Amino acid sequence: MDIDLLKTFVEVVKTRHFGRAAENLYITQSAVSFRIRQLEQSLGVNLFIRQRNNIQLTAPGERLLPHAKMILTGMQRAKVDVALANNMHKQLSLSGTANIWDAFLQFGINHIVSAMPGVSLVAEVKAQQESTRLLLERTLDLAVLFDPPKVDELVVKPISDLAIIPVSTFDNATKEDFFDNQYVYVDWGTAFSLWHAKQFTGSTPPYFRTSTGRIALDLILQCGGSAFVPEALALESIEAGRLTQVDQVDSNSREIFVAYHKDNDQLEQIETIVNLLGVVK
Numbered sequence: 001m002d003i004d005l006l007k008t009f010v011e012v013v014k015t016r017h018f019g020r021a022a023e024n025l026y027i028t029q030s031a032v033s034f035r036i037r038q039l040e041q042s043l044g045v046n047l048f049i050r051q052r053n054n055i056q057l058t059a060p061g062e063r064l065l066p067h068a069k070m071i072l073t074g075m076q077r078a079k080v081d082v083a084l085a086n087n088m089h090k091q092l093s094l095s096g097t098a099n100i101w102d103a104f105l106q107f108g109i110n111h112i113v114s115a116m117p118g119v120s121l122v123a124e125v126k127a128q129q130e131s132t133r134l135l136l137e138r139t140l141d142l143a144v145l146f147d148p149p150k151v152d153e154l155v156v157k158p159i160s161d162l163a164i165i166p167v168s169t170f171d172n173a174t175k176e177d178f179f180d181n182q183y184v185y186v187d188w189g190t191a192f193s194l195w196h197a198k199q200f201t202g203s204t205p206p207y208f209r210t211s212t213g214r215i216a217l218d219l220i221l222q223c224g225g226s227a228f229v230p231e232a233l234a235l236e237s238i239e240a241g242r243l244t245q246v247d248q249v250d251s252n253s254r255e256i257f258v259a260y261h262k263d264n265d266q267l268e269q270i271e272t273i274v275n276l277l278g279v280v281k
Contacts, residue, residue, distance in 0.1 A: 003075055006068040008035040009047065013065060016055045066133070073139045077122075090119050092269055095126040095134070096144040099188060102214040103162055103230040104256055105144055111276045119269055135261055142270055144277070146189035148257040159278045160256045164188060164213075166249035167234050168226035175201060175248040182225030184208045184216045188254055195252055196228075228252065 011021040012032065022029040040047050047061035057065065077093070096105045109123060126134070132149040134140035148156040168178055179202030187193070187209070207225075210216050216227040217234065221242060237243040258277065260270050 005039040092141045093122040094142045095131045098212045102212045108277045143259045154259045155262045156259045162254045163231040164228050164252045165231045166246040167243045169224045173246050178226045178246045184227040186216045187211045
């Protein structure tokens with residue numbers, strides 16, 4: 001099967017639009033249509049339900065998608081491994097969810113890169129479920145997560161606690177002010193969501209939702225408002241007087257975990273990264 005056909009299939013799934021997929025792949029829209037037809041003919045199924053401005057996957061398309069992603073990831077990694085072979089470097093792949101990157105991983109990557117010069121590191125933002133799947137498929141070496149997967153094949157270790165504090169751009173904000181005055185909800189994972197449901201006293205829903213603390217912080221600094229953000233991200237703005245920690249609202253913390261396959265053939269390098277991440281503040 002032509003790898004370009006799978007690339008085109010995945011891009012159409014991502015954009016839900018043949019024209020935008022063509023732009024992203026730097027080919028014509030007719031070429032995208034031709035590739036999809038080729039793929040459908042080779043598999044003997046229809047992969048998309050084509051309606052005007054509404055392209056949806058068929059059931060066979062849904063089944064193909066994870067396999068296509070796995071093949072493309074494996075091919076990408078194989079190319080890098082072959083390219084690195086002459087230099088006798090090792091390659092490790094690491095992922096984190098968007099909120100993990102903003103709040104924690106961005107502070108640890110420099111430690112890893114400087115401490116492991118013989119390792120080529122691939123670092124990406126991936127959703128929790130995708131990271132777990134890739135770990136089990138051995139196409140991802142290490143995932144950093146808030147909600148660790150409970151899978152026998154994976155080793156899961158806690159490495160840090162992330163302090164999440166309630167901050168506001170409004171002085172002397174009460175608990176009611178915090179939740180009712182341009183409150184921005186940040187998704188800090190399942191445990192936080194359950195805790196938040198007990199804390200929330202707002203009469204109106206959050207006016208903005210995001211999966212990253214950085215987006216929430218930038219938004220309230222520009223437009224005013226309140227949010228739960230990592231203490232490490234908010235400290236500079238608090239010291240500058242642009243933010244205030246709201247004393248009437250409880251703070252929270254999230255434990256950060258790393259997960260990796262117990263039979264990974266690069267356990268020594270993985271343990272080194274785990275130790276380096278364990279000292280990130």
